[in-house]
Amino acid sequence: MLLESALAYARHGIPVLPVHTPAADGSCSCGRPDCARPGKHPRLRHGLTEASTDPRRIELWWERWPDANVGLRTGIVMDVADVDSPGGWHGLRQLLGGAVPPGPQVRTGGGGWHFWFAPLGHGNRVHLLPGLDWRGTGGYVIAPPSRHAHGTSYYWVVRPGDPPAAPALLRNLIAGPDAPSVTAGPVSPAVIVHPDRYAAVALEAETARVAHAPVGARNDTLNRAAFALGRLVGSGLLDAATVTRELTAAARWAGLGRTETIRTIRSGLSAGERQPLDPGRRNVA
Numbered sequence: 001m002l003l004e005s006a007l008a009y010a011r012h013g014i015p016v017l018p019v020h021t022p023a024a025d026g027s028c029s030c031g032r033p034d035c036a037r038p039g040k041h042p043r044l045r046h047g048l049t050e051a052s053t054d055p056r057r058i059e060l061w062w063e064r065w066p067d068a069n070v071g072l073r074t075g076i077v078m079d080v081a082d083v084d085s086p087g088g089w090h091g092l093r094q095l096l097g098g099a100v101p102p103g104p105q106v107r108t109g110g111g112g113w114h115f116w117f118a119p120l121g122h123g124n125r126v127h128l129l130p131g132l133d134w135r136g137t138g139g140y141v142i143a144p145p146s147r148h149a150h151g152t153s154y155y156w157v158v159r160p161g162d163p164p165a166a167p168a169l170l171r172n173l174i175a176g177p178d179a180p181s182v183t184a185g186p187v188s189p190a191v192i193v194h195p196d197r198y199a200a201v202a203l204e205a206e207t208a209r210v211a212h213a214p215v216g217a218r219n220d221t222l223n224r225a226a227f228a229l230g231r232l233v234g235s236g237l238l239d240a241a242t243v244t245r246e247l248t249a250a251a252r253w254a255g256l257g258r259t260e261t262i263r264t265i266r267s268g269l270s271a272g273e274r275q276p277l278d279p280g281r282r283n284v285a
C-alpha cells in the first residue's frame with residue numbers, strides 16, 4: 001500500500017523519500033526517546049536531497065523499510081499550504097474570501113490539512129498566518145496513506161490531480177514584505193469585482209503581513225500597509241477607525257512601540273487617502 005502509493009506519486013513526477021514511522025504508542029522508528037518529529041523525518045542520511053522518482057530505488061527503499069511513511073518533495077509538481085489547526089484553516093479561508101480553491105486536499109492524521117497548489121518558486125514559509133505554513137522549494141510533506149503519531153492515517157479528501165494556481169493574496173503573503181503589495185501601487189480596477197470582499201481580504205492580508213513582519217522591516221511594512229489600506233479608506237471601502245484598530249493590534253503583536261505605531265499609521269493612512277482607489281472605475285470591463 002505504502003510502496004504502491006510511493007510509486008504512483010513518482011509516476012506523476014513527484015520525488016519520493018522514505019520517512020520514519022510512528023509506532024502505536026506515538027514513539028518514532030528512529031528509536032530516539034526524545035525524537036521531536038516522530039514519523040515525520042527522513043530515513044535517508046542525506047534526507048530530502050536523495051528524494052527520487054526512480055521506481056527501482058523506491059522499491060529498494062520500501063523493501064528495506066516496508067512500513068516507511070511516504071514523504072513528497074515540494075516545489076516541483078506542487079507547493080503545499082500546511083494547515084495544522086482549525087484556526088489556520090479559518091485564517092486561510094478568510095484570506096481567500098471564504099473558500100479554498102478546489103484542488104488536491106489531504107487531511108493529516110494530526111487533525112490538519114494540506115492544500116496543494118502549483119509551485120510558486122519560493123522556499124518554505126513558517127507562520128504565514130497562525131497555524132499556516134507553506135512548503136515550497138526545498139521542502140517536503142508527508143502524504144497518504146502514511147501514519148501519524150496520533151495513530152490515524154493521512155487520507156485524501158480530494159484526490160491528487162493538477163494543482164490550482166495559488167490565489168493572488170496568498171502569493172502576496174508568501175512573497176513577503178518586499179513583494180509589491182496587492183493594494184499598493186497600480187491596481188487594475190477591473191479585478192475588483194466584489195469591492196467589499198476585496199477590502200475585507202486586503203485588510204486581513206495587510207494586517208497579517210504587519211503581524212509577521214521581521215524585526216528590521218516592521219515599521220516599513222506597517223507604513224506600506226497603512227498606505228495601501230488608506231487608499232481603500234479614501235474610496236469609501238473601509239473606515240479609518242477599523243483600519244487603525246486592526247493595524248495597531250497587528251503592530252503591537254509584531255512588537256512595535258506605541259508611539260511609533262500611532263505615528264506611522266497616521267501618516268501612511270493619510271497619504272493613502274489622498275490617492276483613493278477610484279471606486280467609479282472598479283466595475284469597468
Ligand SMILES: [Zn+2]
Binds near residue numbers: 029030031032038
Ligand atoms: Zn524520530
